[in-house]
Amino acid sequence: xxxxxxxxxxxxxxxxxxxxxxxxxxxxxxxxxxxxxxxxxxxxxxxxxxxxxxxxxxxxxxxxxxxxxxxxxxxxxxxxxxxxxxxxxxxxxxxxxxxxxxxxxxxxxxxxxxxxxxxxxxxxxxxxxxxxxxxxxxxxxxxxxxxxxxxxxxxxxxxxxxxxxxxxxxxxxxxxxxxxxxxxxxxxxxxxxxxxxxxxxxxxxxxxxxxxxxxxxxxxxxxxxxxxxxxxxxxxxxxx
Amino acid sequence: xxxxxxxxxxxxxxxxxxxxxxxxxxxxxxxxxxxxxxxxxxxxxxxxxxxxxxxxxxxxxxxxxxxxxxxxxxxxxxxxxxxxxxxxxxxxxxxxxxxxxxxxxxxxxxxxxxxxxxxxxxxxxxxxxxxxxxxxxxxxxxxxxxxxxxxxxxxxxxxxxxxxxxxxxxxxxxxxxxxxxxxxxxxxxxxxxxxxxxxxxxxxxxxxxxxxxxxxxxxxxxxxxxxxxxxxxxxxxxxxxxxxxxxxxxxxxxxxxxxxxxxxxxxxxxxxxxxxxxxxxxxxxxxxxxxxxxxxxxxxxxxxxxxxxxxxxxxxxxxxxxxxxxxxxxxxxxxxxxxxxxxxxx
Numbered sequence: 001x002x003x004x005x006x007x008x009x010x011x012x013x014x015x016x017x018x019x020x021x022x023x024x025x026x027x028x029x030x031x032x033x034x035x036x037x038x039x040x041x042x043x044x045x046x047x048x049x050x051x052x053x054x055x056x057x058x059x060x061x062x063x064x065x066x067x068x069x070x071x072x073x074x075x076x077x078x079x080x081x082x083x084x085x086x087x088x089x090x091x092x093x094x095x096x097x098x099x100x101x102x103x104x105x106x107x108x109x110x111x112x113x114x115x116x117x118x119x120x121x122x123x124x125x126x127x128x129x130x131x132x133x134x135x136x137x138x139x140x141x142x143x144x145x146x147x148x149x150x151x152x153x154x155x156x157x158x159x160x161x162x163x164x165x166x167x168x169x170x171x172x173x174x175x176x177x178x179x180x181x182x183x184x185x186x187x188x189x190x191x192x193x194x195x196x197x198x199x200x201x202x203x204x205x206x207x208x209x210x211x212x213x214x215x216x217x218x219x220x221x222x223x224x225x226x227x228x229x230x231x232x233x234x235x236x237x238x239x240x
Numbered sequence: 241x242x243x244x245x246x247x248x249x250x251x252x253x254x255x256x257x258x259x260x261x262x263x264x265x266x267x268x269x270x271x272x273x274x275x276x277x278x279x280x281x282x283x284x285x286x287x288x289x290x291x292x293x294x295x296x297x298x299x300x301x302x303x304x305x306x307x308x309x310x311x312x313x314x315x316x317x318x319x320x321x322x323x324x325x326x327x328x329x330x331x332x333x334x335x336x337x338x339x340x341x342x343x344x345x346x347x348x349x350x351x352x353x354x355x356x357x358x359x360x361x362x363x364x365x366x367x368x369x370x371x372x373x374x375x376x377x378x379x380x381x382x383x384x385x386x387x388x389x390x391x392x393x394x395x396x397x398x399x400x401x402x403x404x405x406x407x408x409x410x411x412x413x414x415x416x417x418x419x420x421x422x423x424x425x426x427x428x429x430x431x432x433x434x435x436x437x438x439x440x441x442x443x444x445x446x447x448x449x450x451x452x453x454x455x456x457x458x459x460x461x462x463x464x465x466x467x468x469x470x471x472x473x474x475x476x477x478x479x480x481x482x483x484x485x486x487x488x489x490x491x492x493x494x495x496x497x498x499x500x501x502x503x504x505x506x507x508x509x510x511x512x513x514x515x516x517x518x519x520x521x522x523x524x525x526x527x528x529x530x531x532x533x534x535x536x537x538x539x540x541x542x543x544x545x546x547x548x549x550x551x552x553x554x555x556x557x558x559x560x561x562x563x564x565x566x567x568x569x570x571x572x573x574x575x576x577x578x579x580x581x582x583x584x585x586x
Contacts, residue, residue, distance in 0.1 A: 054451065080453035092451065094444035105441045108434060109453045156452065 004031040007160060007190050008053070013062035015048050015214075022048040023059070024214035030160075035186045037201045038194045039225075040211030041234060046194045047089055049211070050164050053192070054086050055079040066160070083110070085158030085189070089165050091145050095138030099129055099148050102137055106152040123155040127181065143174045150181060161191045167200050179203040198222075210234070250428030253511050254421050261417040265410060273413050274481065275525075280416040281478025283517035284423050285471050286501045287510060291427045292467035294507035295436065297443025298460060301357040302364030303471050303498050306335040308489035310472025311394070311479035312371070312386075318395040319384035323403030327395075328476050335472025336465045343461040361495060368490035391486030394479035416477045420514070423470050427510050430466070439463045500539065504546050506553020516554065 008030040015023040023045045030036055038046045051057040053064055055076040063072045071079055080086060094102050103123050108116040124130055127147050132140060137148050146166065153161055166182070167175045175197065182204050185191060195201050201208060202222050210217045210225055212234050218225060225231045264273065289303040313334040317327035342363065346356055375388025386392055397412050399405035407415060430436045441449045442456050450456050479485040488494065505516030520539070527535040550557050 056447075075450065075455070076447075077450040077453050077455045080451055086451045088447075088451065092445060092448040094441050094448060096444050097441065101437070105437065105449070106452050113434075152452070 004033065006030065007032050007067055008192070009065045010049075010052070011063045011065065013049070013052060013064065014060050015045075015052055015057060016060045021214045023052065025062070026214075026216055028209070028216065030190055030192060033186065033190055034207070035182070035191045035205055036193070037205040037208045038192060038211060039196070039201060039208055040217075044211035045214040046211050047164060048214075050089075050162065050192075050194050053079070054084075054088075054162055056088075080109075083156075083159050085153035085156055085161040087149050087153050087161075087163045087166060089168075089194070091142070091149060093137045093145060093149055093152075096136060098134050099132050099137055099140075099151075100124070100134060102148055103129075103151050103155045107155040110156055119155050119157065123151045126154065126184075127151045128177075142169045143171055146170055146178075147174070150178065154181075154185060157188075159189050161185055161189050163191065164194045165196065166193060167195060167197050175200055176203075198226075247428055247432045250425060250510070254425050254428075257417065257421050257424070261414060261421075264413070264417075270409070274409050277409070277413050277416045278478055278481035279518055279521045280413075280420050281474045281476070281481055282498075282501075282521065283514045284420055284474030284477060285498050286505070286513040286517045287420075287423055287427060288467040288470035288474060289498050289502050290505070290507055290510050290513040291430070291470065292463055293502060294509070294513075295431050295443060296439045296460060296463035296467070297446075298464060299353060299357045300360045300464070300467075301499065302360030302362070302495055303467070304490060304494040305360065305364035305367055306339055306468035306471035307475040307478070307494070307498075308364070308367060308371075308485070308487075309338055310335040310475030311485040311489050312392075312475075313472065314476040315392050315394040315479055315485050316381045316384040316386075319393075320382035321403075323401075324395060324397045324480075325400045325403075328397075328473070331476045332469045332472045335475070336469035339468030340461055340465040343464040347457040347460045347464075361492075364490050364495055365492065368487050368492075371487035371490065389487065391484050391488075394483055394485050396483070397480055412480060416481070419473060419477060423473060424510060424514065427470070431510075435459065435462065500543050502553075504542065504553060506556040508552065509555045509559075512553050512555030 006029050008028075010026050010028045013023055013026045013028070014021065026049060028049075038049070040046050048057065052059045055071065055074050055078060058073045063070055065071065066079070066082055066084070069082065071082075076086070094105065097105075100120060103120045104116060107119040107123070111119060124133055127150060129148065129151055132144055132148075137145060140148065146169065150163075150166060153163070163182070167178050170178060179200055182191065182193065193201075193204065205222060207219060208222050208225055209219045210231055217234060218228065218231060220228075264276070268276070285303060285307045288306070289300065292298050292300055292303070310331040314324075314327045314331035317330040318324050321327055342360075346359060351359065371386065371391075372389050374386035375390070377385065379386045379388070384392060397407045397415055399407065431440065438449065438454055438459050439462075441454075442459055446456050475485075475489065478489070501516045501520060502513040504520060505512030505514065507513070520542070524535050524539060527533060527538055546553065552560075
């Protein structure tokens with residue numbers, strides 16, 4: 001198989017907070033249409049790494065390169081401006097506005113009025129948001145809010161999607177639907193998903209990157225990682 | 241979904257304002273009409289603060305800085321031009337330009353909300369001290385003396401392009417109301433445009449807006465500049481109404497009043513703050529004519545009561561009540577229909 005083009009890369013990426021090396025010399029590559037999960041115990045540096053990718057944090061050293069453009073230290077809107085869809089760990093929504101308006105704001109960043117309205121409609125159908133279309137998102141349940149936020153990512157038709165814990169706090173059924181949706185998004189975009197839920201990762205991912213103490217510990221399929229005794233000790237060991 | 245009102249609602253309100261304008265001369269005494277012109281100027285200041293704070297999420301504590309700049313720019317320009325037509329536009333432009341330059345440093349410098357309030361207030365107070373020190377013949381711009389503590393005279397409005405045809409107080413009132421209505425409809429329209437909707441989203445969650453790919457700093461500078469321009473227009477009408485502009489337009493009291501009016505009227509609406517300006521202005525004025533209660537004490541109590549009991553302001557609270565009642569009625573109607581359908585099928 002021909003190697004696909006690298007769309008996102010970090011070179012020697014480090015992020016230090018005082019003496020703490022949250023991210024330590026990470027070289028990471030994501031190829032076109034790839035779906036990659038980042039896992040690791042709490043404090044492994046996944047979320048810090050994620051924030052360096054989205055421009056929310058400026059790395060101490062090293063570079064973030066998206067489609068051959070060095071994005072290190074650029075603003076989040078510059079990263080999003082390349083056509084990257086982002087969902088942060090903490091639900092980040094426009095609480096005082098309706099579901100529809102939330103989606104519209106996302107879609108209309110990239111599309112003219114008509115196309116944006118069509119996209120909003122499609123997204124509402126795709127994520128089954130019809131019932132809460134006119135509800136103020138601040139009044140919705142946690143799982144619904146997560147879905148609205150995924151909808152905002154989808155509505156912009158991004159070619160690269162970065163999701164930080166998309167299934168957190170969802171019911172089993174919602175988690176299942178989210179996994180299906182992520183596979184669906186993967187038809188047209190590359191994805192990086194930070195997650196804790198092992199079953200969820202098993203359901204969606206091919207290659208998984210395991211973070212440990214700010215560095216990449218190993219990169220392989222979930223089956224290999226769960227079979228590896230050292231990896232089990234780092235991460236899966238906590239479960240049993 | 242827009243929580244309160246739509247653009248159609250704005251137009252209806254504007255229609256009511258036009259009716260009020262036409263009826264005013266037969267309701268009010270001549271002296272009240274003259275006072276009204278000043279209040280219209282103040283209400284445009286409140287409107288501009290409602291726009292930038294209520295919809296842009298930028299708490300500008302020194303909105304009166306732009307109001308005062310507008311008043312001074314108009315007075316100076318009108319004296320130099322020998323007419324008011326161009327001077328009005330100069331005033332709006334100078335106020336907006338000043339805000340855009342200030343906004344550039346504040347928003348690109350990532351100054352947080354609280355400091356923004358402090359900085360804008362400080363700017364207003366700096367202008368206050370500065371203008372107080374401009375007495376003497378050496379402080380003049382063109383042929384207009386700045387006049388220091390006593391301020392400078394503001395020429396009356398004249399017919400567009402005809403400086404010798406000055407407007408009578410009644411005509412000035414009509415023109416002022418027209419400006420208020422235009423500013424109100426413009427603001428109401430602005431928040432329905434894409435620009436306005438993005439500004440509202442920044443108010444809701446700035447991080448999210450930037451993660452969607454919008455450069456929030458540019459939008460904030462935009463709404464800041466536009467609202468400053470509107471405040472500048474308010475300053476023009478105010479100084480025309482008073483016939484003079486003094487450094488007091490920059491004072492702490494002036495800035496605080498605008499904020500009180502917005503809080504009482506409700507910052508999620510545009511009409512609320514405008515109405516609150518009129519009501520509270522005349523309330524304060526009538527309190528000033530008696531000795532029993534101190535006007536400031538009453539005004540302060542009103543503010544405290546509102547912050548504690550009606551934090552959303554009058555208009556949003558009422559429209560929520562109204563919506564709830566409507567929703568109740570609607571659901572009752574729906575129940576009734578379902579019952580009827582069951583009845584029929586049975």
